[in-house]
Amino acid sequence: MGRHQLYTSDQILDAAMDAVAIHGRAATLAQVCAQIGAPSGSIYHRFGSRDEVMMRLWMRSIHRFHGRLFEVGSGQADAGDVLVTMAVATAQYCRHLPREALSMTLFSHERLMASVPDHLRDEAGGINDEFFALLLRLATERFPHLKDDERLLPFVFTAVVGLCYGLVRPYIIDQIPVPEWLDSVIHDSCRAALAVGDTWQG
Amino acid sequence: MGRHQLYTSDQILDAAMDAVAIHGRAATLAQVCAQIGAPSGSIYHRFGSRDEVMMRLWMRSIHRFHGRLFEVGSGQADAGDVLVTMAVATAQYCRHLPREALSMTLFSHERLMASVPDHLRDEAGGINDEFFALLLRLATERFPHLKDDERLLPFVFTAVVGLCYGLVRPYIIDQIPVPEWLDSVIHDSCRAALAVGDTWQG
DNA sequence: CAATATCTAGAACAGGAATTCTAGAAAACT
DNA sequence: AGTTTTCTAGAATTCCTGTTCTAGATATTG
Numbered sequence A, B: 001m002g003r004h005q006l007y008t009s010d011q012i013l014d015a016a017m018d019a020v021a022i023h024g025r026a027a028t029l030a031q032v033c034a035q036i037g038a039p040s041g042s043i044y045h046r047f048g049s050r051d052e053v054m055m056r057l058w059m060r061s062i063h064r065f066h067g068r069l070f071e072v073g074s075g076q077a078d079a080g081d082v083l084v085t086m087a088v089a090t091a092q093y094c095r096h097l098p099r100e101a102l103s104m105t106l107f108s109h110e111r112l113m114a115s116v117p118d119h120l121r122d123e124a125g126g127i128n129d130e131f132f133a134l135l136l137r138l139a140t141e142r143f144p145h146l147k148d149d150e151r152l153l154p155f156v157f158t159a160v161v162g163l164c165y166g167l168v169r170p171y172i173i174d175q176i177p178v179p180e181w182l183d184s185v186i187h188d189s190c191r192a193a194l195a196v197g198d199t200w201q202g
Numbered sequence C: 001c002a003a004t005a006t007c008t009a010g011a012a013c014a015g016g017a018a019t020t021c022t023a024g025a026a027a028a029c030t
Numbered sequence D: 001a002g003t004t005t006t007c008t009a010g011a012a013t014t015c016c017t018g019t020t021c022t023a024g025a026t027a028t029t030g
Helices: A010-021 A028-038 A041-044 A052-075 A079-096 A098-104 A109-114 A118-125 A130-144 A154-176 A182-199 B009-023 B030-038 B040-046 B050-073 B077-097 B099-104 B111-112 B118-123 B129-142 B152-174 B182-199
Strands: none
Touching: A010 A028, A010 A041, A010 A052, A010 A098, A028 A041, A028 A052, A052 A079, A052 A098, A052 A118, A052 A130, A079 A098, A079 A130, A079 A154, A079 A182, A098 A154, A109 A118, A109 B152, A130 A154, A130 B009, A154 A182, A154 B111, A154 B152, A154 B182, A182 B030, A182 B152, A182 B182, B009 B030, B009 B040, B009 B050, B009 B099, B030 B040, B030 B050, B050 B077, B050 B099, B050 B118, B077 B099, B077 B129, B077 B152, B099 B152, B111 B118, B129 B152, B152 B182
């Protein structure tokens, strides 16, 4: 019942993604509106605030990205190989979907939780849970001797996601194509980074 | 002649650095003023605009950082070792001076040049020149077979600065201490990243 | 000491952004 | 058809920020 939506939520988020690509992370709601040709009222009817629009965009990008990582990370190969493959896949994902990747750079998870609308706090806070669970499984398989070491998850996250994301980020921000040769750099440096864990005492 | 400065330019930039640490990169001039207890007029008497304050802060941080890298990079050791040492030194610099490091994240060099006050354009545009010259010297020494390859500088910059900076960045942004173990991760992964260049055709 | 230059002080101004509000259009339901 | 619900439309409002402006304080110069 009721009138059909002229602009779906996803279309609005797409517009926000475009606006961010053009005007940077400080993109204005007016700029989002201009991007899709919608009046501000329609957007406020769907989202509670500008912050919520940006937050929803960020969360959608993270979810899609995690979806891709799950595809890669669910393989049955050796855990070490899977981890390296995930790192390379991250680079490829960013190369193919640069605007999605750009949207992921909107917030840092920490600073985010400081100023979230309440009704999004839980959802935003737990956004990494599933992914971290997968990562922890692979990590303990790869580094059984660090099973109870609290550095394990931060370490593996850094070596796989952090390293790759850090290398790709400048290209994403400046909207320059991610060069192909970066893949082999990521592959080798990720493998080397993981190998550091082999020298640690359990 | 004239009255003494109650607030030096450096003090104002320090205040801006604090404001950014507290309120993020969108910190307001009013927040900068509050940080040092100065009225806006005093700041506008020294700097032409808010953008110029932030730009000057960014440039000061970059210069100080480059100064540190020059100390490390001017050693007489093997070029490959020097490059790896520079990467590790970057991490250590960020650990010891996290607010300086945070100020460096204010802009990307690309997006910067889009909206610089004219009288700062030259200075801002050439800020990396000296450092790139050093890097190019080390790069050609380490990879003589890539002397005329245009990928050389981007590649080495990525493997040394980009990789390290990418790994450290999340800690800097979230103002979490950079863990000690990151140094060995950076050391090994930087070395591995550089080794990729050995496989390239000149 | 007068004159001048430099800086501090903070009120006043202008513009823009987020948000709210009211009216109206379009579909679904009875 | 009439009623209700959901959404569009965009003008109006409020708040806040960057910037300007004028007055006054403090040092230097002759």
